[in-house]
Amino acid sequence: MNDKEFEARFGHVMKKAEPVPPVSEGTRERAVTKMVSAAKAPARGFLRRRLSSSPEVLSSRPIVSKETKPMRRLAYAVVFLVVIGALVGGVLIVPGRHSGTNLLVQAAYAMGASDSLHVRGDRNLADEYSPWNSEPGSYEFWFSPEGFRQDWYDKDGALVRSLGGIVATGQAWQYFPDQSSGKGSLFTYRLSPDQLTAYVQVNRERFANGQLRVAEIAERGHAWTEAAGEWQGKPVSVVVEELTPALVTGEQRGTIEYYLGQQTGALVGMAQYGPSAEGRPLRASVDLIEYNLEIPQDVFQSDAPASATVRDGRYAVRPSGDIAFYPGADTMTQSLLGSALESRHQAIMGTAPWEEVERRYLSVLKEDPENDEARLYLGRLYTRWGLFEEALDLLPSGDGYWGDLNRAFCLDALGHRQEAVAIYEKLKNVGHDSVAEWARLGLERPTWPLDLDIKPEPGEFLLKPRPEWRASASSSSAETTPQAAIDGDPGARWATGSEQAPGQWFSIDFGSRVRVSRIALDHWGVKCYDNGWARGARALVTEDGVTWKEVPISQGGPQQAAIVSLSPPQLVRGIRFELTKQHSPEWWVICELYVFCPTG
C-alpha cells in the first residue's frame, strides 16, 4: 500500500466507522447569526478593547509593534507585570484561597456582577436546610441572572464550602477546602441552564430583602433527608431530596454525577432526579464518603434493590414540607428509607411542629386504620402530650419495645401503677438501651416523658441543643453541671447545691444568634424534682453578647415550667436568669432548658 492508497483506505475506514450525519436544518442561519453577533461583541480585555476602538492600529501589526514608543512599551510591561503579580498573589499568597478553583468559582458571579444580589450574614440562618449541621460562622452569597456563588465560612473566617454555577453552560460545582493541606475537593455538576436559572431565581426571591425569608422556604415545601449508611461494608451517605417543581421541571429525568476533580478525578456519587410515580419532583443520590471507592453502576438502577443499610439516619423536614414516605419513589429510595424510619421519626419530633406531625399520622390512619407505624408514632406523640387514653387505644401491645414502654407510661400516669411496673420489669433488660433505661427509670418512680406544659405552640418548633451552646452558673451541686441543663436529656439536671438566694444566676451562650420565640425552664424532668422551681426570677437576653435587656418571665410552679416569651421572636445570643427571692430549703433546679424557634 503506498501513501496515497493508505490515506484513501484510512479515510474510508474512518468515514465508515464514524459516519457524520448532515448538520441539522437551519444550522447555517444559526451559525451566521452567531458569528455576526460574536464579531460585533466587544473584544475581551482592556488592551483589545482599546485597540479595537481604533481599527487602523489593528490593521496588520502586532499589539506591541516595533514602532511603539518606548514609553508606551514600558507602560504595557508595567500593566502586564501588575496583572500577573495580582493573579499569582491572588492564587498563591492570599490565605484561604485554594489553588485555581477559586478563580473558577469567582467567574460565576463576576459575570453577572452588575446585577448581582449580594447577601451576607450569620451562618445559622443560611443553613436552614441542615439545622443539625450549622456550626457558628458566616456566609456570603451572590446571585445574578448569569450565575451564582455561595460561600460559607467558619467562625474564624476560613472558607469551608463554596458552591457556584454558571447558567449559560449549565456547570455547577461545590468546593470543600481542606484547611490542613491547602487543597480541597471539587465536585462538578452538569445541570440544565433552566435548573440553574430556577435555582438563582428562587434564591433571589428568598434573599430579596437582603435577609433569608424563612417563611417562604416553608411555603416552597422543600424537604430532604440525609443519612449515613453502609454499602458493601463501606460508608456512604444517602440524600433524598424533594425539590420544588421549579427546580426539576416537567418530565425531565436525569442523573447528576459527582466527581472529585482535584485529587483523583474519581466518581464519588450519583444522583437521580425526576418526577416520582406520583409526579412529585424528587432527587435521590448516593454520595461516597470514601472518595476512592468505586461502585458499580447497577446500584443506581431503580430496579436493583439497594443493599445499603442506613444507620444513624438524620432527617429534617420543613414545617409545611410533606413528610410522606415517598411512596412513589423508586425502589432504591424506598429501601434506603425503610430502615431509617425510626431515626427519621425522632428527627421529625424534634424539628416539625407536633401538631403537623399529628395531622400527618392521622391522615395516614384515615386511609389505613391498621397502619402499625402510624399507630405507634401517634400513640407515642399522644403519650408525650398527656393524652393517655387516646394513646392506649393506639399503641400496639406486646411489641416488647417502644409500644409497650409507652403503654406503661400511660398506665402509670392513669394510676395503674402495678400494670405499668409489670411492663417495666419486662423491658428493663431489652437490647435497646433507651427503652431499657426508661423502663428502669419507670421502676424507680412513676414516670412520663415530659412536663405536660412544655411542647411547641403552633408556629414554632423545638430547637435541639447544639454542641456549641455553653451553660454557666453561679454555683452547682456536687453531682451536677450547668451543661446538663442543655444536653437534651431531661433526666440529667443542674442544681445550685444551696438554697435559693437572690443573685444566684444561670446563663446560656448560644455561640451565635438564634431566633427565639420561647424558652422554657423545666424543673420537673423525668425524675420529677417537684420543688426545685425558682420562687422568683428575672430573665435577661442579649443579642450582641454585650448589652442585656430584661424580658418577662412567668412564675414556675409545682408542675409548671417558667417560660420566657419573646413576642415578636428575637435574635438572641445569650440568656441569663437571676434569682430575686430567698427560699429555703429548696435548691434551684433546671432539668432541661427548651428553646423554641418560630417556623416562619
Next chain:
Amino acid sequence: MMGDAEAAVESMSDLPQGRLVAGVKAADPAACGQLYDLFGHRLHRYIAVRLPGDDQLAEELMLLTLAEAAHRIRSFNPRKATLSAWLYGVARRHVQRELRVRSRRKSVPASAQVSLDDMREQAIQEDIGDSVAARLQAQQTVTELRRCLSDTEMEVLILHCMHQLSAIEIGKVLGRSERAIDSLLRRARQKARERLAQDER
C-alpha cells in the same frame, strides 16, 4: 457533499483571504455565510470524528468554533498560519476541553451512547447498501487503530488524510514544528498501515 465543499475551498484558495477576514471582522453576514460554507462542514466532520457518538454536541461545538473565530478574527494573522489551520486550532481547543471533561467521567455519558437500534436506523437513512455489520467492522478497526496509535498520531492522521491539511498547517493546529509533524505522520502511517494490512489478510 464533502467533495463539493472541498472543491469550493480549492476554488476559493486563489481569492485573497484578506477580503473574507475583513468581511467577518466587519460582521458582514455575507462574509460569515461564506466562512460557514467554506469551513462549517469540515469543522463539523473533524469534531464529530474526534468526539464520536454525540452528533448534537459536534454541531454545537462547530457553531461555538465559528462564533469564537468571528469574535477573535482580529487575532488571526495570515503571516503565521492559514485560515484553515487557525480554525482547526480553535476547534481543537473545544474538542480538547470536552475530552478533558469526559476523561473525568467514569463512563461514557448517556448522551454520547448510541444504541444499536439507532445505529441501524442511521445507516438505513444514509445508505441502504451500508450494512450495520460493515459499520461495526469499521468501528472495530478504528478501535484497534486507536489502541495502537497515540492520541496525537491519530489526530495527525485524521487532519492529514481526512481534512487534507499539510504538515505545516497541522503543526500550527497542534502547536508543533513541521519537522515534528512530518516524523509523527511517518510513524503513524507506518503503524496504521500494518494494522490495516492485518485486517485485509
